[in-house]
Amino acid sequence: MLRFLLGRVTLILPTFVCVTLASFLLIHAVPGDPIEVRVGEHGIAPERLAMLRHQFGLDQPLWKQFLDYETQLAHGDLGNSVVTHASVWDEFLTLFPATVELGVCALIFALVVGLPLGVIAAVRRGTAFDYGLMGVSVTGASMPIFWWGLMVILVFSVFLGWTPVSGRIGDAFFVEPWSGFMLIDSWYSDDEGAVWSALTHLILPTIVLGTVPLATIARMTRSSMLEVLGDDFIRTARAKGLSPLRVVVVHALRNALIPVVTVVGLQVGGLMGGAILTETIFAWPGIGHWLVEAIQRRDYPVLQGGTLVIAVLVMAVNLGVDVTYGFLNPRIRK
């Protein structure tokens, strides 16, 4: 097990170095010198430019600059935003809980709805329910979520007026940002209205971001269940006279879950891409919204730092899934 773990970690190291190299080259691929980008449209005297270039090490050879960048990263320094001058890492930490809150809720929503639907479709294979669900799920997987989000806002917020259009909580409430998770923070604020407001703000973005994973999970669960339901041990369990519900939920589902869990783990990257669009539509103050704004403001350090952190997170999650899978399934542990 330890060898397997070490093997996976050493495999990821070169990728990590390549990712930092890619993020380093990003800022150099942008047309114009980083200093000039930082100065903006005001212009700068040539002597001062040369001085600043020296100060930031931009007159050094590229390999030296890359080594400096790596050292800087090793100290947890991602640079500063051109617009707000705040540290990119600090901004990331402030906004990250909002994205996690949305992502976790979307994933829970997708699992809670998708798993039972997939199981029922597999058990009732070939029925109208099965065909209907598969039709809906292929549509869900094809959904342009930036449009889906707007349509949901149009129906539930504009026409029906049930939910707010954007943001995380109503203007009337002030909640001490203690954990960064609005649901938890509003819970501890002892203000029932605040909890309700946070919930109603969360529900539409959750549904929109959860749609594609929901469709994927339902399809995956169905095909995985179909495979397991044909196995011998299910026939044995049935022959023993166990109740159909027990056979399906305890015997079949437990075995069908492994591929589903793997797929869920590997969805994190896709979820981040979806979060960019969902947060933009709902003005949700998270990482996706922050990155899109960074592009519009040409705030390259934010784009560079944010992208790097997300890539590292995706790598960490993939490694985690890999290791968990190896832990659950000794056959792939060689």
Added chain:
Amino acid sequence: MRDFWRSFSQNRGAVLGLLLMVGLIILAVTADIAAPFSPIEQYRDAFLAPPVWMEGGSFRYVLGTDDVGRDILSRLIFGARLSLMIGFMVVALALSVGTTLGLAAAFAGGIVDIVIMRLMDVILVFPSLLLAIVIVAILGPGLFNAMLAVSVVILPSYTRLVRASALSELARDYVKATRSAGAGTLRLMFAVVLPNCLAPLIVQASLGFSNAILDAAALGFLGLGAQPPTPEWGTMLAGALQYYQRAWWVLAFPGLSILITVLAFNLFGDGLRDALDPKLKR
């Protein structure tokens, strides 16, 4: 081939996808005749005219008009041409580069293999839409750059697929036989091994088509893809943001077009996979 068609045509979803695809292609090719108006002509007498079945709608503008009086139906039809073109170009680029890289990795092995595959791993680490956004941010917004970015993002799936199938083919006897008969490496790569790796590639290409259209539309929606007044569906959605609460049709139809197109290619791709993959045959 007949066997393939029999198993494909049994899949109702796949046939529906194929029909939708054919319809879209016909619309795209004949856009100049099929569209009632020019996609960029502005009619000053009809701003935000509703579609025909609503009060105040007319048959002149079947799906209504947008804020500057352009006919939405015509824009959608020309948008179909654009979207299919985007899908085709992106997949063609990713497919040709990915195939070459995958074959090179499989044939050369060693350091070449490691470098190519690590590079693909790096691309895969970034969420695809985020990477596309970053690439466009560097190259500058525009339809061509957006297509380039999407091609880069979907490249690894083709490279990995070709490498994996080429490696398993390389171990077969017929490859050894051809090699000992004196065939050169290039001939082995493209004329002997590649044709035997085609089935999964075709499926991936069909599914890649829908991804390409979806991602390009998302970039257009974020203002990074095709620029107005190009009738690209995602760009049309972005343009509708300011007044969609007053005129829902400006928002609803372009998105519906994206959904239908992506759905058609996904259904078709799923059907292809089931028909081509003998393992899934019952």
